[in-house]
Amino acid sequence: MRMVDIILKKREGKELNNEEIRFFVKGFTEGSIPDYQASALAMAIVFKGMNKKEIGILTDAMMHSGDIIDLSSIPGVKVDKHSTGGVGDKTSLAVGPIVAACGVKVAKMSGRGLGHTGGTLDKLESIPGVSISIEGEDFIKQVKDIGIAIIGQTGTLVPCDKKLYALRDVTGTVESIPLIASSIMSKKLASGSDAILLDVKFGSGAFMKTLDDARNLARTMVDIGDELHRDTRACITDMSQPLGLAIGNNLEVIEAINTLNGKGPADFVELCLDGAAIMLMQAGIVKTKEEGEALAKEKIDNGEALEKLCQMVKAQGGDDSYIRHPEKFEVSKNIIEVKATNKGYIKEINALEIGEAAMRLGAGRATIEDVIDPKAGIILNKKVSDYVNIGDTLCVVHTDIDDYDDILEDIKKAYKLSDVEVKKNPIIYEIIQ
Numbered sequence: 001m002r003m004v005d006i007i008l009k010k011r012e013g014k015e016l017n018n019e020e021i022r023f024f025v026k027g028f029t030e031g032s033i034p035d036y037q038a039s040a041l042a043m044a045i046v047f048k049g050m051n052k053k054e055i056g057i058l059t060d061a062m063m064h065s066g067d068i069i070d071l072s073s074i075p076g077v078k079v080d081k082h083s084t085g086g087v088g089d090k091t092s093l094a095v096g097p098i099v100a101a102c103g104v105k106v107a108k109m110s111g112r113g114l115g116h117t118g119g120t121l122d123k124l125e126s127i128p129g130v131s132i133s134i135e136g137e138d139f140i141k142q143v144k145d146i147g148i149a150i151i152g153q154t155g156t157l158v159p160c161d162k163k164l165y166a167l168r169d170v171t172g173t174v175e176s177i178p179l180i181a182s183s184i185m186s187k188k189l190a191s192g193s194d195a196i197l198l199d200v201k202f203g204s205g206a207f208m209k210t211l212d213d214a215r216n217l218a219r220t221m222v223d224i225g226d227e228l229h230r231d232t233r234a235c236i237t238d239m240s241q242p243l244g245l246a247i248g249n250n251l252e253v254i255e256a257i258n259t260l261n262g263k264g265p266a267d268f269v270e271l272c273l274d275g276a277a278i279m280l281m282q283a284g285i286v287k288t289k290e291e292g293e294a295l296a297k298e299k300i301d302n303g304e305a306l307e308k309l310c311q312m313v314k315a316q317g318g319d320d321s322y323i324r325h326p327e328k329f330e331v332s333k334n335i336i337e338v339k340a341t342n343k344g345y346i347k348e349i350n351a352l353e354i355g356e357a358a359m360r361l362g363a364g365r366a367t368i369e370d371v372i373d374p375k376a377g378i379i380l381n382k383k384v385s386d387y388v389n390i391g392d393t394l395c396v397v398h399t400d401i402d403d404y405d406d407i408l409e410d411i412k413k414a415y416k417l418s419d420v421e422v423k424k425n426p427i428i429y430e431i432i433q
Contacts, residue, residue: 001038002028010044018057019073025061029119029160035167042164042173046403050178055220056227058178062186063228063255065160067135069192071107074144077283078105080193081275081323082184085119085216087205087355088158088242090252091271092150097308098276100147101299105284107143109153109191121152126250126329129316146311148191181220185232195282197275198222203240205351211236229312231282233433237271238425241349241384244268247362248377248398254326260306267383267427274428275299332398338408340388343411344417349384353414357407361399371401378411385424388417 006020024041027033050058071078079099083089110120110132121132132152134142142149161183168174171280189195198221202214218234225232244265246255258264259272277292286292299305310320323327358364362373367368381393388394394415397408 003358007037007040007044010041010048011298015051016054016057021054021057022312023062024384025058025160027340028163031067032051037172038164038169038173042168042176042179045178046173046176046432049176052220052223052227053059055178055182056224059182059185059224060119060228062148062158062160062164062182062373063190064257065186066158066190067156068190069107069109069139069157069369071105071140071192071194072077072139072226073105074105076103077166077195077281078107078143079195079197080106080108080188080191081197081279082188083199083228084184084207086201086239087351087358088244088247088252088268089199089201089239090120090123090244090246091199091255091268091275091298093123093253093256093309094174094264094272094305095137095279096148096150097260097295097312098299098305099279099283100310100312101304102280102285102295103147104280105143106141106148106150106246106279107191107193108148108150109157109187110150120150122372122374123249123252124150124316124318125236125307126253127313127318127322127425130316132316134316136364137309139258143311144316146308146315148308148312149251150312151316153187153191155230156187158190177217180207180223181217182345185221185224185228189228189230193230194196195277196225196233198232198234199237199275200272201237201310203238203257204349205242206239207356212424215430215432218221222432223278233282235271235275235278236429237376238429239351242351242354242423243271245383246377247354247358247380248361249372249374249380250329251377251379251398254329257306257309257323257326260309263301265383270427281433298342316368321412331374332373333400334397334404336397336399336404337393338395338411339410339419340384340390340392340394340415342417343389344387344419345420346382346384346386346388346412346415346423347422350416351353351412353410354378357411357414360407361397361404362401376400383424385422 276296362376
């Protein structure tokens with residue numbers, strides 16, 4: 001079998017068979033297939049696509065290119081959650097403890113953020129002492145003992161994806177639903193959970209800009225999960241404005257803590273309760289979403305969800321007193337209010353522009369080597385549909401940098417006002433299963 005023939009076959013829009021796809025994944029992972037041939041095949045897939053069968057084989061082959069985490073020694077259904085990412089997305093920090101407080105095992109491997117704000121791991125590491133580097137046996141023991149662990153992905157998990165993603169990033173082949181879906185799902189499936197909830201975001205602050213694209217990606221990933229015998233469901237959610245009020249690492253941790261204390265912003269609370277309810281259904285704890293939401297709310301109201309976050313932080317070497325007393329978190333040197341210069345109803349807060357501003361303030365990375373300032377970020381004071389007068393505070397900026405005037409101007413430009421009343425977008429548009 002020759003790699004060039006596989007490239008030519010896909011270039012002609014023909015279906016690749018099981019042997020051809022596995023030949024490519026094995027050869028590329030081992031290094032016998034060079035980068036230039038892998039990038040040629042990726043470009044052919046961008047233009048010609050892949051059918052459901054091909055995507056399933058590609059995902060399975062990538063999943064088995066490295067270690068598979070075996071969670072079978074943990075009793076019960078193990079659930080995992082993945083978000084395609086967005087501005088202010090701290091959902092795992094609240095949903096995970098809620099679900100674990102309901103008796104479901106949450107075994108989650110997460111990534112770091114590049115651009116905008118940090119990823120889940122960066123947010124966790126803004127809690128003093130927390131380690132996200134936990135060996136396999138300790139990871140399994142922690143999930144058994146307290147019901148939840150959120151750690152960094154091991155270097156031996158899905159090595160093919162790591163190589164292929166780095167190549168796609170520099171060859172203009174990132175925007176392909178078969179490649180995106182197989183990348184995400186190979187990692188989730190290799191992580192060993194029985195059930196997966198996907199949060200697929202769309203809008204200005206998301207990778208998928210349109211509802212149709214988000215729906216297509218969600219459907220593709222759910223089909224992969226079904227093909228490989230995992231209960232996989234997807235929520236399609238709004239990212240046309242930042243999620244919640246906080247953007248920035250320890251600011252988002254504090255918002256997650258507030259949410260577990262019953263004081264979270266409405267859109268974030270709604271997403272957390274809905275996500276938790278679906279995960280509880282997947283685990284067989286409840287039969288309906290309404291039952292799941294009621295149970296999730298009960299665990300917030302009685303303090304068990306917050307206690308579960310404390311247990312996880314302590315188990316991973318962190319100082320859980322920061323969870324019980326979030327006022328202990330360090331604050332930025334400069335805290336500046338951004339004021340409205342016009343009046344009207346807010347019709348848009350461009351999430352991408354707000355996320356990029358937060359990154360420039362220190363909350364995210366422009367390159368993988370950049371160091372994140374965990375204190376930096378933005379707290380929104382107003383959201384879409386709110387009315388503002390001249391001089392009202394739109395948001396509050398937190399940063400240690402002193403040259404921030406241009407960033408403040410860019411933040412103001414992210415807000416668009418209207419003279420007429422504006423309707424709120426729903427936070428969840430649909431659920432695919």
